[in-house]
Amino acid sequence: MKPANPTDPQVHVINHPLVQHKLTLMRRKDASTSSFRTLLNELSMLMAYEVTRDMPMQEVEIETPLEKMTAHVIDGKKLVLVSILRAGTGILDGMLTVVPGARVGHIGLYRDPKTLQAVEYYFKMPKDMQERDVIVVDPMLATGNSAVAAIERVKATHPKSIKFLCLLTCPEGIATLRRLHPDVPIYTAAIDRQLNSHGYILPGLGDAGDRIFGTQ
């Protein structure tokens, strides 16, 4: 994994060959709903490895069949995965496969098609957020408006830390999120060329929600 911009170590591009291969398969317009969903699930598991790399570990005493030892475990329950509805759900499932103890929060936001601004319709977080590390997930960081709004709401619950994980982004989305939440690191599988006038990423992969749920 390498920072997207050498001067911005807070932007992490997960350029592992397996991640890049699966992303290419997802981008293809003829990928079926079922293969798109399966690939996103697999990719989310792979990206989970990178985004949780610095998770705190605890020592526990265990017994192997041969002897006692001190070993390491994570406290998955301290992690909160916050899904931006509806497309965030596609990332959530894969991440929960590898961190099954994680708690889950949901933020319902839709993009006003005229202003491209995020409008909130749902917000539900686990309790005791002050003790938890948060990863906000959404497949596409496009205009950045939804991510900015979601992170603002999560910050109001005072978690220990916040990261943002997406599949795909573009320079415009990164610039907006970095400007408004410079303390939040971004993890992505790719940074595409640009946004179009409708707020879609180019070359991108189309509407992630429609492709996950087959609602096109």
Ligand code: URA
């Ligand atoms: N949301 C999507 O689903 N796709 C884009 O390209 C941009 C935002």
